[in-house]
Amino acid sequence: MGLITNLSKNAAKAAKVLALLSTEQKNQVLQAMADALRAQTEHILHANKEDLANAQLHSLSPAMIDRLTLTTARIEDMAQGIETIVSLADPVGQTRSLGVRPNGIEINKMRVPLGVVCMIYEARPNVTADAGALCFKSGNGVILRGGKEALASSMAIANVLHQVLTEFNLPEALISVVPDPDRALMMELMQQKEYIDLIIPRGGEGLINFVTENSTVPVIQHFKGVCHLYVDKDADLKVAELLLLNGKTQRTGVCNALEGLIVHKDVAHNFLNQIAPIFRAANVKVNCCQHAAPYFDDVTVLNEDEFGEEYLALEIAIRIVSDFSGAIEHIDQFGSHHTEVICTTNAETGVLFQRSVDASVVMVNASSRFSDGGQLGLGAEIGIATTKLHAYGPMGLESLTTEKYLVNGTGQVRD
Template sequence: MSNSVATDIAKRAAIAARAVAPLTETEKNAVLQRMADAIRKHQADILAVNEKDMAAGREKQLSEAMLDRLQLNAERIEGMATAIEEIIALADPVGERMPLTTRPNGIEVEKMRIPLGVICMIYEARPNVTADAGALCFKSGNAVILRCGREAIESSKAIAAALHEALRDSGLPEDVIAVVPTPDRELMLDLLQQHEHIDLVIPRGGEGLIHFVSDNSKIPVIQHYKGVCHLYVDKDADIEKALALLLNGKTHRTGVCNALEGLLVDEAIAAEFLPKAAQALQEKGVTVHCDQASAKYFDNADVIADDAFGEEYLALEIAVRTVAGFEGALAHIQAFGSGHTEVIATENEATAQRFIREVDSAVTMWNASSRFSDGGQLGLGAEIGISTSKLHAYGPMGLQALTTEKFVVTGNGQTRA
């Protein structure tokens, strides 16, 4: 039975995608404004449902990081509405043409951006993904299937109900933003087999979820297993800047993938920087795991083995290592980074540019907090996810990443000899 349910959801989404693809930018923006207005209008309803999800989450003893992702409040709901309005302000990539060449026989060759079609979002305790994914997929001309985890499914349904109201008021089918009615795993497995109707799967959640989806899908999957982000404090760093980057990256919000999980310090500056870092981290209640060389600068630090780095704590915890200059930092990142975001603190432009070129990561930063590794902060509007695989997108995914390109050839009756 579940297979027929999954097939029906996927087929209806594919049909709905045809209703979105031809809409003009002006038409899509009008619908998006209705979506933002509907979320604000139904704030009280959404919060009431979310509190029930939160109560159930506490009863199940979800981690603090998971509960933080699950919780909604007036500010976060306004953030969802504002993110949709930021998407309205972005240029629509659909239909954009890129001239390539005019061939000797006179045919003109271009590329044109087109929607992917149907995108399936699979996510856990992240109800805001419902609004972000719905709006981004809609603006880029796609339909989306939303499969939320058990922890946040009722909150997700409440948000989707507001989006559906906007679609109905605009004369569009609700299946443009389809909602899987149950978190049943068998139904999710069946969705992952619908390669005839679904074009891309984007999982957002823990490493286990991403592995499960990647291992079981017949549809291409955007992968982001975890966010092990590092700050490397170079010998030429400004100490105060580096401390600010450390504290913001680690303590601003811990349960997110762009939070710092590792601190690497050039041995040439360790004696100057690490005592100050130790005091600042202690004041914020951060637990420190470190190598033997760094331990002398910390009280009650947990000394870990060289192969124990690379953890995604998602808590007030951080791994600290003293490294032998740039090469030592690069080697550590290559061994323990997750391809998400890496930051260098330095006043040496040549070193910074080398870091940017040589570090294999979706986002590299110079003297900026890892917390900026976010679609909204990077000017993409709300992001639909962060890809740490390189096909077909890499890094925070906005509107353009939800399109593909086709060739357009214009001739005047030319035939091939």
């Protein structure tokens, strides 16, 4: 039996052990994991330095280096994310009634784990802790296949989690790590439909497409994050400025950063004059429609079909629209079903926007940067699904479970 088949089989076997643990026992292990991450921060940072040195050597993009970089604060965020997961209700075993049939049989549905989840990711070492903790609490085994860019960091974090599992006499295979980033092994991993129940890729669009096209296991797809802010004719322009700057400049290399700005023509003159000097000072490169071009220096005027880029940098696309419908049409054409934001003081317009826009997260007067599992109260997230089966948006504990039917009778037989 090869490395990957053996790893997958052991993960499936280990997942059965979780079914025997109570919520209290799982929470005790998770708290110990959070404590261990803090205690071994220096060890993890040392491994991360090795990955960062390799990243510089191979001229990785600034966005990828940002995702790869760990700091004491980011490790603390990982630990706090696990502690939030501890505080959340355990979905496993939650039961809801579907009523009693005329023949007297009682129908219920109960939440159960998916089984084994496989994470395939690039320069995101935090996924190791996030996915490990989420899958553990939701009763799933997890197989982690990180990219070569983050291998040292991911292995260091996994070793910390394995130490805790060993302390509690639990199999390390509950959080399995593929130790070799060889693509041939990844191909083999994607064929393990006998043992793996779901694959979640996290990374660039190329990785998502590759996994989707080659996997025989169901795949949760998270394509690019082309997020827009629409400044409505009834917007508070000061609030709009705050949302724009936070969404675009706070952290550019993440999928919930703003990539597009849509402005209603009635407020375009005032708002674009307001933000132009701010963008100039922040070195934000502006790409825009011809109507917005006069407000900025050194712009690139976009053709109709050139919107919809995921820049992951201090760069943005701006378009002026004639009305609300124009904004919706632009989002429908160029959005990526990730996160869309409206700034408006008109409550009815806000509700209409939320109902009209097809995105996994739709916000009124709040920064796109809140489109994150931790910020939305999920603890951590295992991914953001931009397709609708079986989850949509940031995936937390409940998204890592499914439901089975429980039928109770007193001897009924079907006529």
